[in-house]
Amino acid sequence: MSENRSLLCDTATTLLRDATDIHALEEAGFATLLVGEADGGFGGDWGDVFAVLRIAGYEGFDLDIAGLILDPVPGDSLEQGAFAKVSLAAGALDRILEMSIDYVNTREQFGRPLAKFQAVQQSLAILAVEAAAVNSAGAGAALAFDHGDAAFEIAAAKMRTNQAIGIGTAIAHQAHGAIGFTQEYPLHPFTRRLNQWRMEFGNDRYWSEKLGAAVVDLGADGLWDEITRRSDRNTG
Amino acid sequence: MQSFAIHPFETPDTAADLRAQVRRIVSECEADWDATDRANSWSVADPAFSARLGDEGLVGMIWPKRYGGHERDPLERNIVLEELLAAGAPVGAHWIADRQTGPLLLRYGTEEQREKYLPGMAAGRAYACIGLSEPGAGSDLAGVKTTARKTDSGWIINGQKVWTTGAHIAHAILALVRTEPESERQAGLSQLLFDMDTPGVMVRPIINLAGQHDFNEVFFEDVEVPHDALVGEEGNGWRQVTAELALERSGPERYLSSYALLRYLIAEQGSDKAIQPLIGKLAAELWTLRQMSMSTAAKLAQGEDPAGEAAIVKDLGNSYEQQVPLAIQAVLDADFDMHDGSDLARTLTLLLQTAPSFSLRGGTREILRGIIARGLGLR
Incomplete structure (x- = not known):
């Protein structure tokens, strides 16, 4: 991670943990995250947007920071909205993974921590793998936005995120048992949001029909050509 | 916590040329490839195709030139691999040598071992297999029982490997064996590299449920190899093998x-x-x-x-x-x-x-x- 990105993440973590109104974030400059330095902005890239929104998802931040950052940015608002949900979900999935790990390491049944049971270990490994997929997909989509056209990547990333949310939230709840189903316990603010994001800015049907038709248009050899052509834009 | 820290893949400048090179080779060879082989590509061994890739400089790409390699960037190799696999090219013959055995020799091998094996591997003409699993040691690999007894002139190996992919086409085997008598579990294991035509090595095919012959049983009966068959450090086999598995995954x-x-x-x-x-x-x-x-x-x-x-x-x-x-x-x-x-x-x-x-x-x-x-x- 670049030094600028690290500083940005530190600032975002502090602010998003404590801020109760969006103006504090506006004052801190998040509204101009993607505006060039020459124009008085932060001069960030889409990787920075991913990093900040990921932290918002991780912290369970409830205000519309995605809108604050992205509303002034020209482009397809559905794609941008989907990107925001992917980024938030990447953080939220990592958070429920962390909560699940802490819980099974602490909670004892049959005379030992739940974490000692292979069935529990294997189940949390699946949650970790799903969270990893969303984090990778979000970072990949951010790179594509930096190159201008992210139509393919955002379709893929949002679909993969929707899949991970379905699998991941179920595992987190299963690991927590009944306590995770209470209003008091802080798991549901993350899992309920995640399940809501799954439907917003394109559910599976929307993106799979769209991407499927686009892939078929490319032809049998075209899919691989397209995937490699697009990622080769990242020439160092 | 972060479940997956991203390391950006900066595409090498040569990516377009490498993709074009592989796609040209594929278009020249693919008439012979059956659809079912293309859906199984790194299991399909075609020595002629491996030799062609060797001639094109696409095997042992990241190895030093003095061993026949090409000193290319690992990310360049990654591009070549994904192009070959996406095309369903039959890369099985040289796959293990290129992916695992060669890199392991560069890390742990002696100068003699490198000079003996690497040039042929980089040419796409020398193939390797990896002897890990045994009848009593599958997922629990530390249960390896094959022994190598040290003598004045070398090692005498006895035992059996199983599920050994490509043993029937390989020229050499890198076997995990117990070199310390009475040792248990991860301790006392070492890696030995020797030619498959050494007397006492016997390969028996295992046909899979789809009728294909990929893996084998390999038997060792009083197989005599010199001391310098040892790869790396005596007793360090477990660590060497686990490092190798990350390359495989x-x-x-x-x-x-x-x-x-x-x-x-x-x-x-x-x-x-x-x-x-x-x-x-x-x-x-x-x-x-x-x-x-x-x-x-x-x-x-x-x-x-x-x-x-x-x-x-x-x-x-x-x-x-x-x-x-x-x-x-x-x-x-x-x-x-x-x-x-x-x-x-x-x-x-x-x-x-x-x-x-x-x-x-x-x-x-x-x-x-x-x-x-x-x-x-x-x-």
């Missing part, structure tokens, strides 16, 4: 080994609107896996150990590749004829049978998830 072969099936689905059934959503979903997963594999390759190229990421990529890639044939089977039109000889029908028939092996070879799903869980601080 995160490459593009973990999500592209049956890519041909998706290609044939698009070609033959893509116009069916009912199938397009599945094509979209499979493309999305493929794209995501590629992001993860490339990030892991970038981490490896920076000299870091991506053992955790590699386990994640392999677990997810295996699950994806197992799900593809089942998902396709589920959405095909009821009139689809599985016996019409089409490329799609034939590759689907094959993969429905062979897919279970994907989460067995190179570390079972349960072992991988155990590794992931340990990385999470469980266990």
Whole structure:
């Protein structure tokens, strides 16, 4: 991670943990995250947007920071909205993974921590793998936005995120048992949001029909050509 | 916490040239490739094709020139691998030598071992197999019982390996053996490298459920090899082997080994609107896996150990590749004829049978998830 990105993440973590109104974030400059330095902005890239929104998802931040950052940015608002949900979900999935790990390491049944049971270990490994997929997909989509056209990547990333949310939230709840189903316990603010994001800015049907038709248009050899052509834009 | 730290894959400037080179070779050779072979590509051995890749400088790409290598960037090699796999090229003959045995010799081998084996491997003409599993040591590899007894003139090896991929075409075997008598579990193990035509080495084929011959039993009966068959340090075999397994787990072969099936689905059934959503979903997963594999390759190229990421990529890639044939089977039109000889029908028939092996070879799903869980601080 670049030094600028690290500083940005530190600032975002502090602010998003404590801020109760969006103006504090506006004052801190998040509204101009993607505006060039020459124009008085932060001069960030889409990787920075991913990093900040990921932290918002991780912290369970409830205000519309995605809108604050992205509303002034020209482009397809559905794609941008989907990107925001992917980024938030990447953080939220990592958070429920962390909560699940802490819980099974602490909670004892049959005379030992739940974490000692292979069935529990294997189940949390699946949650970790799903969270990893969303984090990778979000970072990949951010790179594509930096190159201008992210139509393919955002379709893929949002679909993969929707899949991970379905699998991941179920595992987190299963690991927590009944306590995770209470209003008091802080798991549901993350899992309920995640399940809501799954439907917003394109559910599976929307993106799979769209991407499927686009892939078929490319032809049998075209899919691989397209995937490699697009990622080769990242020439160092 | 962060479940997966991203390492950006900065595409080398030579990417376009390398892709063009591989695509040219493929277009010149692919007339001979059967559809079912293309859906199984790194298991299909074609020595002539491996030699061609060797002549083109595409084997041993990142090894030093003095051993026949080409001193290319690891990310350049990654591009060549994914192009070959996406095309379903028969890369099985040289695959293990290029991926594992060569790099292991560069890390632990003696000068003599490197000079003896690496040039042939880089030429795509010398092949290796890896003797790990035994009848009593599968997922629990520390149960290895094959022994190598040290004598004045060398080692005498006795025992048996099983599930040894490519032993029937390999020129050399890198075997994990017990060199310290009475030692237990991970201690006292060493790696020995020797030629398959050494007296006392016997290979017996094992035919898989689809009628294919990929793996074998390998028997050692008083096999005498010199002292310098030892690779690395005596007694350090366990550590050397585990380092090697990370190289095996995160490459593009973990999500592209049956890519041909998706290609044939698009070609033959893509116009069916009912199938397009599945094509979209499979493309999305493929794209995501590629992001993860490339990030892991970038981490490896920076000299870091991506053992955790590699386990994640392999677990997810295996699950994806197992799900593809089942998902396709589920959405095909009821009139689809599985016996019409089409490329799609034939590759689907094959993969429905062979897919279970994907989460067995190179570390079972349960072992991988155990590794992931340990990385999470469980266990």
